[in-house]
Amino acid sequence: MSNVLEFADVTLTRSGSHLLDKVTWTVADGQRWVVLGPNGAGKTTLLQIAATNMHPSSGQAAVLGELLGAVDVFELRPRIGLTTAALSDRIRSTEWVLDVVRTAAYGVVGRWRESYEDVDDARAFELLYRLGISHLAGRTFGTLSEGERKRTQIARAMMSDPELLLLDEPSAGLDLGGRESLVTTLGGIATDPLSPATVLVTHHVEEIPAGITHAMLLRAGRVVAAGPVDETLTAENLSSCFGLSLSVSHENGRWSARATS
Secondary structure, three states, X not given: OOEEEEEEEXXXXXXXXXXXXXXXXXEEOOOEEEEEOOOOOOHHHHHHHHOOOOOOOEEEEEEOOEEOOOOOHHHHHHHEEEEOHHHHHHOOOOOEHHHHHHHHHXXXXXXXXXXXXXXXXXXXXXXXXXXXXXXXXXXXXXXXOHHHHHHHHHHHHHOOOOOEEEEEOOOOOOOHHHHXXXXXXXXXXXXXXXXXXXXXXXXXXXXXXXXXXXXXXEEOOEEEEEEEHHHHOOHHHHHHHHOOOEEEEEEOOEEEEEEOO
């Protein structure tokens, strides 16, 4: 089993502060990771390095077998699927949903002069169907609900058949029904053996879909715990991570955490 991510003592410093502090982490092909931690823990920064959008200040980060700083990241990025709030903000409200998805084949945001083949259209429609939104292909992005936008972005992230899928808080901003529906969909992706290695970032254990195999807990840029999900998501580890006494339960493939008195 090959490794898609290898971080060795990765540190990222901005304005004298460590956003990440000596993070060592390995993600193997076929694994599905969740990264948890409070606000400011460094989760999004970690994902941005994995997406090749940032480089470490020190330490080494290898993505898909290539060492950052010694590779052309523009050759790597088409092999990585990414969803972030920042990407959503770049999508024009007038963009057709179908174009939001298929422009990922060229690694661009927004339709311009590029042309698409039948295979591109078939791939985009297949993904929209898989995400349950094929009926929205002819709608504009600006008319979608928040949940529909999230699903469109995930379809886009998978358009290029990536080797690594990075999801930054995909359930953020959704109501209970929207969250549960999306978590179920993500569980289908995570349990599909043909899906790429996946890293999902969230604040909430309730948003962890079925099929997640590994977990990392971050606090103040440092790794609190990392490893197989059942061994990592303990009451002791989560309490240390969030600075609060917590109880943890795992039932029917889903996790929950509550403060203890």
